[in-house]
Amino acid sequence: MAALWVAGVARKSLTVASGAPRREFWSRFRKEKQPMEAETVEEVKKEPVLVCPPLRSQAYIPPEDLQSRLESHVKEVFGSSVPTSWQEISLEDVQMKFSFLARLADDLGHAVPNSRLHQMCRVRDVLDFYTVPVQVRSKFDELIASNLPPNLKITWDY
Amino acid sequence: MTARGTASRFLTSVLHNGLGRYVQQLQRLSFSLSRDAPSSRGAREFVEREVADFARRNPGVVIYVNPRPCCVPRVVAEYLNGAVREESLNCKSVEEIATLMQKLADQSGLDVIRIRKPFHTDSPSIQGQWHPFTNKPTALGGLRPREVQNPAPTERPA
Numbered sequence: 409m410a411a412l413w414v415a416g417v418a419r420k421s422l423t424v425a426s427g428a429p430r431r432e433f434w435s436r437f438r439k440e441k442q443p444m445e446a447e448t449v450e451e452v453k454k455e456p457v458l459v460c461p462p463l464r465s466q467a468y469i470p471p472e473d474l475q476s477r478l479e480s481h482v483k484e485v486f487g488s489s490v491p492t493s494w495q496e497i498s499l500e501d502v503q504m505k506f507s508f509l510a511r512l513a514d515d516l517g518h519a520v521p522n523s524r525l526h527q528m529c530r531v532r533d534v535l536d537f538y539t540v541p542v543q544v545r546s547k548f549d550e551l552i553a554s555n556l557p558p559n560l561k562i563t564w565d566y
Numbered sequence: 567m568t569a570r571g572t573a574s575r576f577l578t579s580v581l582h583n584g585l586g587r588y589v590q591q592l593q594r595l596s597f598s599l600s601r602d603a604p605s606s607r608g609a610r611e612f613v614e615r616e617v618a619d620f621a622r623r624n625p626g627v628v629i630y631v632n633p634r635p636c637c638v639p640r641v642v643a644e645y646l647n648g649a650v651r652e653e654s655l656n657c658k659s660v661e662e663i664a665t666l667m668q669k670l671a672d673q674s675g676l677d678v679i680r681i682r683k684p685f686h687t688d689s690p691s692i693q694g695q696w697h698p699f700t701n702k703p704t705a706l707g708g709l710r711p712r713e714v715q716n717p718a719p720t721e722r723p724a
Contacts, residue, residue: 547614548633560621562613565634566601 468518468542478535481511495532509534518542574680580647583674589626591645591674595667596630599639599655606639608658616664624671641667645675 471477482494485508490497499505505528512534513519520528520537528534545553548564556562583589597617599609613631621629639655651670655663694700 547610551614554618556618557621557625559625559627560618560629560631562631563633565632 464517465544466542467544468516470539470541471516474538475535477515478512478531478538481508481515482531485511495530495535497531499528499530499534512538569680572680573677574682575677577681577683577686578676580674580676589646590624590671591647592624592627592643592671593646594628594630594642594644595670596632596642596644597639597655598632598634598636598641600636601633602635603637603639605637605656608660608663609639609655611660612655612663612667616660620664620667620671627671641670643670645673647675649675649677651675 479490479494482497483490485504486497499508508531509520509525509528516538518538520534524537528537543550548562551562579585580591583591597609597613599606599613601610613633617629617631621627641653641655643651643653645651651673653666653670655666658666
């Protein structure tokens with residue numbers, strides 16, 4: 409009983425792993441067909457190449473002409489009749505807010521996260537958000553890069 | 567337990583530290599904290615913000631920071647007289663950890679047990695400890711107790 413159960417488990421594991429070992433045990437005359445099948449399978453699989461596109465890095469550096477870009481987007485969204493205090497324009501209208509933020513995200517490659525949308529009440533808040541650079545490096549890299557005193561040693565066991 | 571049942575020691579300093587110059591007795595601090603666990607949040611913040619300044623204020627102490635998978639963050643303090651003290655930083659805030667580090671830096675490596683006397687001196691007596699024979703005259707041959715030194719001259723002829 410135990411031997412049968414072990415054999416059954418072994419067979420199951422072999423079938424789960426791959427079909428080739430099972431064919432070897434059961435029939436030897438099928439060995440000639442195996443390389444042919446493997447080749448056809450490989451050829452079929454080569455055609456649709458599914459390559460994952462490279463992940464876009466989350467790093468963001470505010471460009472130097474940030475203010476002018478913001479002003480031009482404000483003019484596009486809110487119309488050309490924009491007062492000189494364009495930073496005080498409120499974003500209460502949801503449609504205008506969405507189009508404004510979407511344009512900025514496309515232009516600068518950095519979007520306002522959902523958790524901070526409620527903080528964007530005025531164009532000034534959006535400007536402040538976009539002046540903050542975002543860095544991708546981990547805390548450990550940041551610590552290593554900053555000048556540490558010579559008696560402090562940080563290792564990384566992960 | 568009572569004071570008689572627990573260990574106790576006399577007030578002392580390691581090699582008369584402070585008599586000449588003062589040498590900080592803390593030799594080494596080894597932090598082990600986790601990158602992800604919530605119990606080491608205070609330890610992580612301490613490492614990010616405070617540990618570099620602490621290292622600069624105490625240049626005689628070597629500080630090792632080892633982030634590794636662990637449930638309970640700890641700090642091991644080693645002293646110049648060979649004593650090793652391990653403290654747990656589990657769920658402590660940054661301020662608590664900072665005060666704890668300052669306490670470890672101020673300690674010498676002597677045991678934290680009951681101190682018998684709050685004072686100690688290497689020279690308890692300058693002129694010599696009093697005993698019953700101080701300030702008593704001595705005689706050749708020695709005096710026996712209750713023997714008068716000069717007997718009354720009663721037998722002398724007038």
